Amino acid sequence: MELTTMNTRTATHTIKGPRGLKLAALVVGTSLLLAGCAGKPPSEQYAVTQSAVNAAVSAGGTEYAAVEMKSAQDKFKQAELAMQDKKYDEARKYAEQAEWDARVAERKAQAAKAQKAVQDARQGVNELREEGLRQAQPTAQ
Template identity: 60%
Template sequence: MIKPYVLIGRQRTLILALGCSALLTGCASDSPSAQYAVAQSQVDAAVGAGGTEFAAIEMRAAQDKLKQAAIAMHGADNSEARRLAEQAEWDARVAERKAQAAKAVKAASDAQRGAQDVLGEAMRSAR
């Protein structure tokens, strides 16, 4: 059987832990730097995927919003910086997906062309 004073101690510990986590969550949400880092990482991934070539408009939007987020962070406008960083992240995600889709279409087209070449060669060999 659990002794009453042990239960009270556990309740205090739980309340203290919840309070600390709420405090830390509140502090973390004030700074947009984490969201900015995520957005920067996503922009880098989109560039690596070929976003500048296959999704130039979305990449430009993502990069512009990321720059605006940096300016807002330096101006201590945290909510605007966070909003712009989130938008930059999603624009970069769209650019990355468009680039991946364009590469997949190109690869499928190349594969189809290769298959037609092989078929044509086989037909010539069969004659």
């Protein structure tokens, strides 16, 4: 059996001139931009989360969705602590989780209120029906 070797060429050309310089500048600029994003406080997310938590409280989340509300408030507090420690990625993560927990609490509270309104309406209809039946029965004299 005969062993043959294969000669292969690899690309060894380099980009020279203005095009290469532009490409290098683009790579460096992109790297700096990405590094800058990692060190930026998540102020917008923080504000959105604070608004979501406030909306959940206003909707009755503490009464109708106590578990979800507590989770949202705890995660929001963790986000605040991470912001103070300048751990912005961690702060963003906690803020996002707190936002979603708060939204769940708000929806759960709204659903519970709607269900209570339906029950109240049914009770009102039943009371009216009973009253109508009483009035329709002839009174004995």
